[in-house]
Amino acid sequence: MEKKSKLAILTNGIIKENPTLVLLLGTCPFLATSSSLINALGMGLSATAVLICSNVVISMLRKVIPDKVRIPCYIVVIAGFVTLVQFVLQAYAPGINKALGVFIPLIVVNCIILGRAEAFANKNTVFDSLLDGIGMGLGFTLALAAMGAIRELLGTGCLLGMTIIPNFSIGFFNLPPGGFFVFGVLIAIIQAATKGKALKAKSFSCGLCPMYNSCNTAEANEEVAAAAAVQKGAQA
Amino acid sequence: MVNLIVIFMAIVLVNNFVLSQFLGICSFLGVSNKMSSAVGMGGAVVFVMVIAEAVTWPVMQLLNKFDIGYLQTVVFILVIAALVQFVEMFMKKYLPALQKALGIFLPLITTNCAILGATINAISYGYSFAESMVYSFGAGVGYMVAMILFAGIREEKLYNTEGVPTPFKGVGIILVSASIMALSFMGFTGMFQ
Numbered sequence: 001m002e003k004k005s006k007l008a009i010l011t012n013g014i015i016k017e018n019p020t021l022v023l024l025l026g027t028c029p030f031l032a033t034s035s036s037l038i039n040a041l042g043m044g045l046s047a048t049a050v051l052i053c054s055n056v057v058i059s060m061l062r063k064v065i066p067d068k069v070r071i072p073c074y075i076v077v078i079a080g081f082v083t084l085v086q087f088v089l090q091a092y093a094p095g096i097n098k099a100l101g102v103f104i105p106l107i108v109v110n111c112i113i114l115g116r117a118e119a120f121a122n123k124n125t126v127f128d129s130l131l132d133g134i135g136m137g138l139g140f141t142l143a144l145a146a147m148g149a150i151r152e153l154l155g156t157g158c159l160l161g162m163t164i165i166p167n168f169s170i171g172f173f174n175l176p177p178g179g180f181f182v183f184g185v186l187i188a189i190i191q192a193a194t195k196g197k198a199l200k201a202k203s204f205s206c207g208l209c210p211m212y213n214s215c216n217t218a219e220a221n222e223e224v225a226a227a228a229a230v231q232k233g234a235q236a
Numbered sequence: 237m238v239n240l241i242v243i244f245m246a247i248v249l250v251n252n253f254v255l256s257q258f259l260g261i262c263s264f265l266g267v268s269n270k271m272s273s274a275v276g277m278g279g280a281v282v283f284v285m286v287i288a289e290a291v292t293w294p295v296m297q298l299l300n301k302f303d304i305g306y307l308q309t310v311v312f313i314l315v316i317a318a319l320v321q322f323v324e325m326f327m328k329k330y331l332p333a334l335q336k337a338l339g340i341f342l343p344l345i346t347t348n349c350a351i352l353g354a355t356i357n358a359i360s361y362g363y364s365f366a367e368s369m370v371y372s373f374g375a376g377v378g379y380m381v382a383m384i385l386f387a388g389i390r391e392e393k394l395y396n397t398e399g400v401p402t403p404f405k406g407v408g409i410i411l412v413s414a415s416i417m418a419l420s421f422m423g424f425t426g427m428f429q
Contacts, residue, residue, distance in 0.1 A: 184411030
């Protein structure tokens with residue numbers, strides 16, 4: 001692996017490999033908790049805290065954890081930090097904890113966190129993993145906040161509870177279908193702005209999943225091989 | 237009995253796991269590109285969800301008895317991970333036909349948030365054992381229904397036709413079609429309380 005500067009590691013997750021808008025990871029919390037800006041920030045910061053802590057600890061333990069049982073080990077570390085975050089939220093932000101509900105414990109199975117553990121933290125030094133965690137976490141939070149702001153503004157005419165556009169609300173944007181719709185439009189805007197270069201994936205498939213390499217399902221492998229062949233053909 | 241039917245219908249149609257609660261979106265979008273995979277994945281989710289519920293519900297009673305309910309998240313994910321491994325081994329040995337149909341999707345399921353979400357939800361709603369079994373079965377069926385319908389739409393390859401604006405091609409139009417499907421499911425709102 002080529003040596004990257006510390007700044008490049010930090011900014012990598014914010015723009016170039018933004019976990020949700022470019023890598024299309026963590027879509028469940030991204031859609032579910034973005035109905036208002038405050039929920040989006042709460043979710044983003046909670047996930048960031050877990051991501052930074054788990055990245056650091058997994059990086060510290062990377063020479064100790066046997067390769068065969070690494071995934072269960074990651075899950076235990078992550079679940080521990082999620083429980084801590086849950087305690088902190090219950091104590092200091094009970095409102096947000098209630099609004100986010102089941103999605104706080106579900107940070108455990110957030111594929112961004114597991115994906116960074118597998119792809120970055122178990123191969124890099126503690127300090128680099130810390131920077132990567134901060135960058136990826138901020139990238140997720142910023143994307144979530146942007147989506148939350150759009151949905152809250154169009155859905156209720158408010159931002160953080162303050163009225164911005166009086167007597168304006170399109171309920172659709174606050175509801176689940178609005179989540180899918182705004183996400184689709186955001187992706188399209190990014191594609192248009194970068195002339196289709198930002199997203200590496202042509203479509204949703206199994207190969208996007210960070211667990212893909214450890215999953216090696218026969219059928220999924222076939223699919224990805226076929227997709228890669230099509231892509232090669234298109235380039236040629 | 238009526239209570240159980242209401243729980244089942246509400247979770248399949250009104251509060252559909254994928255389309256209104258956003259659980260299991262990764263696999264919903266990732267595996268719905270082929271009908272055969274969608275059916276297999278849906279079946280595997282129903283199967284694991286029911287077994288996971290049957291195991292986690294008594295485990296939660298045990299945790300509550302020792303007053304360590306806050307360990308829920310850690311214990312549930314470990315129980316589910318171990319369970320999936322065990323089910324896989326059991327199926328390989330005794331049910332090879334079922335293993336062939338569902339087996340390849342099993343490793344994916346440990347990190348599927350729909351499973352952990354269903355078990356945590358059933359606890360937080362305070363359901364009895366029978367109610368939580370019906371709830372998790374319904375959640376799995378709802379996931380399967382959404383998945384099969386969406387695979388049907390995606391197999392038509394509507395999203396690659398000429399009419400789609402270039403930036404929307406691929407990922408964008410899939411999300412917009414999911415949005416329209418979620419909108420149609422909102423028609424069930426208020427049917428069951």
